[in-house]
Amino acid sequence: MKTKILAIGRHPEILQTVVRLINNNPEWEGAGATTDDEAVLLFSTQAFKIVLLCGGIEPDSENRLRATFNALSPGAIIVQHYGGGSGLLSAEIYQALAK
Amino acid sequence: MAHTVLHKAETRGHASHGWLDSYHSFSFSSYYNPERMNFGALRVLNDDTVDAGMGFGKHPHDNMEIISIPLEGDLEHKDSMNNVAVIKNGDIQAMSAGTGIYHSEYNKDREQRVKFLQIWVYPNKKNVEPRYDQITLNLDDRHNKLQQILSPNPDDEGVWIHQNAWFHLGKFDKGVSTDYTVKGKSNGVYVFVLSGDVKVNDQLLNTRDGYGIWDTDKFTITADTDAEFLLMEVPMEF
Numbered sequence: 001m002k003t004k005i006l007a008i009g010r011h012p013e014i015l016q017t018v019v020r021l022i023n024n025n026p027e028w029e030g031a032g033a034t035t036d037d038e039a040v041l042l043f044s045t046q047a048f049k050i051v052l053l054c055g056g057i058e059p060d061s062e063n064r065l066r067a068t069f070n071a072l073s074p075g076a077i078i079v080q081h082y083g084g085g086s087g088l089l090s091a092e093i094y095q096a097l098a099k
Numbered sequence: 100m101a102h103t104v105l106h107k108a109e110t111r112g113h114a115s116h117g118w119l120d121s122y123h124s125f126s127f128s129s130y131y132n133p134e135r136m137n138f139g140a141l142r143v144l145n146d147d148t149v150d151a152g153m154g155f156g157k158h159p160h161d162n163m164e165i166i167s168i169p170l171e172g173d174l175e176h177k178d179s180m181n182n183v184a185v186i187k188n189g190d191i192q193a194m195s196a197g198t199g200i201y202h203s204e205y206n207k208d209r210e211q212r213v214k215f216l217q218i219w220v221y222p223n224k225k226n227v228e229p230r231y232d233q234i235t236l237n238l239d240d241r242h243n244k245l246q247q248i249l250s251p252n253p254d255d256e257g258v259w260i261h262q263n264a265w266f267h268l269g270k271f272d273k274g275v276s277t278d279y280t281v282k283g284k285s286n287g288v289y290v291f292v293l294s295g296d297v298k299v300n301d302q303l304l305n306t307r308d309g310y311g312i313w314d315t316d317k318f319t320i321t322a323d324t325d326a327e328f329l330l331m332e333v334p335m336e337f
Contacts (some may be wrong), residue, residue, distance in 0.1 A: 011161060014159040014160075014161055014199050016161050017158075026220070037185065054161065054162075055162045055196075055197075055198055056161070056199065058226075058299070076332070082161075082162050082163055082221060083162065083196070084159045084160045084196060084199060085126050085158055085159050085160055087128055087143060088127070088219075090128065090131060091126040094131050098133065
């Protein structure tokens with residue numbers, strides 16, 4: 001079964017790139033959300049193992065999202081994604097999966 | 100007591116993409132080594148060689164301080180802030196990716212390869228306004244002394260980034276020695292040897308070796324041969 005990964009970020013093109021890169025790995029399945037509402041809706045209807053917080057998410061939104069995700073699925077791993085591209089993405093996901 | 104970590108050149112990750120040959124001091128792209136993730140806020144140190152006429156197509160970044168130091172040849176930079184520039188040996192380029200940028204870096208020369216260091220430092224602020232900067236350094240200012248090429252301060256020498264970091268270059272004749280005093284509390288220094296052999300205190304380093312040192316206020320760096328090296332001081336906690 002593929003590991004489901006939710007990426008959230010405000011920059012649509014960068015988010016699209018991140019999701020595409022996630023889906024390049026046959027063991028991972030990525031989905032993206034640019035708004036908090038969209039992210040919460042996706043998270044509440046699918047079993048995401050990892051949430052990647054990408055660029056542009058305001059501190060208040062991040063706090064609300066973390067609290068919501070922790071309440072809905074305490075086992076989900078929430079990590080900050082840095083770099084907005086291919087360089088660090090795989091390592092961040094591998095590290096999250098190793099937790 | 101000082102803590103140290105030694106990364107011999109031959110232990111780096113390596114990726115050959117045909118047009119791009121890259122050595123990774125830390126995990127990057129398809130190279131993943133959980134023991135080699137970062138040195139404090141220093142996350143990426145890539146030692147790249149780009150074939151003539153080739154380069155990195157338009158691609159995005161966010162939330163990262165990205166520094167490029169050409170060692171050989173010229174790279175043409177274009178970005179989504181409408182910057183078009185050429186960086187060459189002796190220049191340093193700094194980008195704050197912040198909320199998001201696209202850029203490309205091409206070797207426009209049809210005959211000469213480009214060698215450059217690509218360095219990523221975690222920012223101390225997320226979602227800053229993207230910015231681009233490049234300057235030309237005076238090569239004489241690093242002969243037998245340390246030349247500051249990066250700092251956290253826009254008014255200081257070199258380029259600046261959103262992090263409590265200082266970079267210096269040195270080009271020392273054999274036998275020349277200097278002390279480096281760590282500037283930031285709780286900072287460490289990652290030494291990367293560009294050519295020749297140097298000693299950091301008693302540790303001998305060869306070309307392309309990396310050596311991190313922290314929990315110390317100062318150390319001595321000595322050229323065992325004619326040598327060039329880069330010192331990257333970064334926060335160990337960030």
